[in-house]
Amino acid sequence: MTDSAVPDSPTTATNLGFGVDVGGSGIKGGIVDLDTGALVGERFKVLTPKPATPNAVAVGVAEVVAHFDWAGPVGITLPGVITDGVMRTAANIDPAWIGTDVYALFSEMMGGRQVSVLNDADAAGMAEDAYGAGKGVSGVVMLLTFGTGIGSAILINGTLVPNTELGHLIVGKKEAEHQASSRIKEEKGWSYEKWTEKVSIVLKEYEALFWPKLFIAGGGISRKSDKWIPLLTNSTPVVPATLLNTAGIVGAAMAVNQGLRA
Ligand code: BGC
Numbered sequence: 325m326t327d328s329a330v331p332d333s334p335t336t337a338t339n340l341g342f343g344v345d346v347g348g349s350g351i352k353g354g355i356v357d358l359d360t361g362a363l364v365g366e367r368f369k370v371l372t373p374k375p376a377t378p379n380a381v382a383v384g385v386a387e388v389v390a391h392f393d394w395a396g397p398v399g400i401t402l403p404g405v406i407t408d409g410v411m412r413t414a415a416n417i418d419p420a421w422i423g424t425d426v427y428a429l430f431s432e433m434m435g436g437r438q439v440s441v442l443n444d445a446d447a448a449g450m451a452e453d454a455y456g457a458g459k460g461v462s463g464v465v466m467l468l469t470f471g472t473g474i475g476s477a478i479l480i481n482g483t484l485v486p487n488t489e490l491g492h493l494i495v496g497k498k499e500a501e502h503q504a505s506s507r508i509k510e511e512k513g514w515s516y517e518k519w520t521e522k523v524s525i526v527l528k529e530y531e532a533l534f535w536p537k538l539f540i541a542g543g544g545i546s547r548k549s550d551k552w553i554p555l556l557t558n559s560t561p562v563v564p565a566t567l568l569n570t571a572g573i574v575g576a577a578m579a580v581n582q583g584l585r586a
Pocket residue numbers: 402403404405413415416443444445446469471472473474475476489491501
């Protein structure tokens with residue numbers, strides 16, 4: 325399934341990379357101009373297989389890459405903790421991922437090429453910090469993605485602290501993502517006002533721990549940020565992500581370009 329066509333016009337950009345963002349509903353990828361953080365042409369998407377087992381997802385990733393005839397290195401995001409090349413958690417994806425050597429999996433599926441694999445929110449944070457809402461902001465910047473879960477990325481002057489997983493921090497009695505993700509808003513049928521009360525509580529907890537200069541709000545609901553960011557009662561400024569649905573792809577391409585190994 326496609327949501328776009330392959331670009332047919334030649335590009336003049338030379339500093340190109342490739343990223344694939346693995347999400348709950350789609351596996352999306354594209355060619356990235358690493359000088360600007362923009363996609364070269366459109367992204368291409370295949371549906372995330374169900375169940376989203378490691379092998380089935382790797383087939384989907386290879387399909388996205390093959391669509392562009394891309395033969396170079398590939399960066400890939402996953403919604404979990406990755407250390408020493410191994411996926412350690414799987415809160416919102418098939419549990420078969422836990423313990424999977426994700427570097428070997430993706431590299432072998434794509435002819436032994438160079439890959440980087442990193443957490444989805446970490447990738448989005450790298451991209452927003454370099455090219456988007458965090459560009460030029462010094463000190464600690466936190467990106468949070470509000471979706472099925474809450475993803476987090478912490479950057480200090482552009483350097484990522486990987487795998488922070490603050491969506492699982494217990495705030496009050498529950499994990500943050502079990503009270504303030506956009507999935508919970510939908511499931512409970514909450515208004516923006518009601519949901520934003522929960523988000524404010526979570527942000528206040530993060531603030532007290534990390535004292536960031538800026539929060540960047542990502543995930544699908546950040547497209548409607550005018551409806552809820554003004555309602556927040558925490559003190560650190562919150563701005564919407566600007567790269568939106570390309571942030572994960574761009575961050576993944578940056579990671580492999582930098583030779584990042586988890
Ligand atoms: C996962 C994180 C992920 C986030 C957003 C959480 O449930 O533990 O790894 O970044 O969801 O997808």
